[in-house]
Amino acid sequence: MMADSAMWRDAVLLLALTPLVYYVLATLAALRFFGRGRARQSANYTPPVSVLKPVRGLDFQSYENFASFCRQEYPDYEILFAVNDDADPAVPVIRRIIAEFPEREIRLLVGAEHFGANSKVNKLARLAREAQGELLVLSDGDVRVGPRYLREVVAPLADRRTGAVTSFYRGIAERNLGAEIEAVSASSDFFAGVLMAEWVEGITFALGASIATTKEWLGKIGGFEVIADALADDYELGHRIAKARGQVVLSREVVWTMYPAHTLRSFWDHQVRWARTVRMCRPLSYVGLLFTQGLPWALLAAIVAPVKWVAGVYLLAYLILRFAMAFTVGIWGVGDQVLRRKIWLVPLRDAVQFVIWLASFGSNRVRWGNVEYVIRQGRMVPQAGGQRAVAKPAEHAPRS
Secondary structure, eight states: OHHHHHHHHHHHHHHTTHHHHHHHHHHHHHHHHHHSOOOOTTTTOOOOEEEEEEOOSOOTTHHHHHHHGGGOSOSSEEEEEEESSTTOTHHHHHHHHHHHOTTSEEEEEEOOOOOSSOHHHHHHHHHHHHOOSSEEEEOOTTEEOOTTHHHHHHGGGGSTTEEEEEEEEEEEEOSOHHHHHHHHHIIIIIHHHHHHHHHHTOBOSOOTTOEEEEHHHHHHTTOGGGGTTBSSHHHHHHHHHHHTTOEEEEEEEEEEEEEOOOOHHHHHHHHHHHHHHHHHHSHHHHHHGGGGOHHHHHHHHHHHOSSHHHHHHHHHHHHHHHHHHHIIIIIIISOOHHHHHHGGGHHHHHHHHHHHHHHTTSOSEEEETTEEEEEETTEEEESSOOOOOOOEEEEEEOOO
């Protein structure tokens, strides 16, 4: 009996080393990726671009986010916004942007044909049809960019083998614990997984904050219409381009995204929805995330450790290696200022994330807005009726 107990204890102690090894490898992956020189050989590749902005509602800094796309150091581009209906709170802000940047070609589209349950993708399908440029840059409404953004994300598309270019994102969070934990989670952990994937197998997905592609590659996968029921539309877009033999490039041009304040309920719903999305997109990889979560393993190792100093070693190793990974990936690599200020939240984030990981296996239901969906084979099936938007002609500001 004692031999069996010792065997289980040794197995736990051995498995508890796995996330520590992962932290080391992810740190090396970040050093490898961000330490490489930025390629500039295609910096003068500046064909016409259409920036597609599907929008629903306002974020706490929407005007600044929208305006950042109007200040690009890029010679020829248009910006197309799309909303579900005229009552969307973003409409007055978009009209203000059109008025304040007359030198830019900006159009507002209202409504979109219904292809599936994902209203964002329905809007993207209309935006792509209306776009004048061959190159398409997709960006969510809560994203802000620097002035060289278009030059940097478009440059890799000079190589026609490149099917998509996607970007990391830094957080801008409201003063709210839920918002700050979400920002810390992305920059200290999620991006580490992205860098590991880039190192081991190459990128076969895209990150929704920023995706640059072409109409040609979009046509090869059947257009946005084929992913109109997908919950993880950004993942599906990149994954289908990769399956069509397009290279998905991870850009070093980092954008910003907003993390609004949460109630406890909205934080839980958002995190569980995100976790179930990842689980249903990459089920085997998602189960494997158990072995990248250092806090529960370190605590378990400390409990079963035969002597106190062994328990202390596991806990100290978790703290040192976890903070090293968070710093290297999120602060040194991505440049996330929320993580820089709130890095002490990392262990709390890890504890919360473990509970969410467990909860994500509870069902295949997610709540998005006021609608509940069941996810079947990666497709969203609404459990309550939704109002369909009617497409209207675009409002625009002609190029001066």
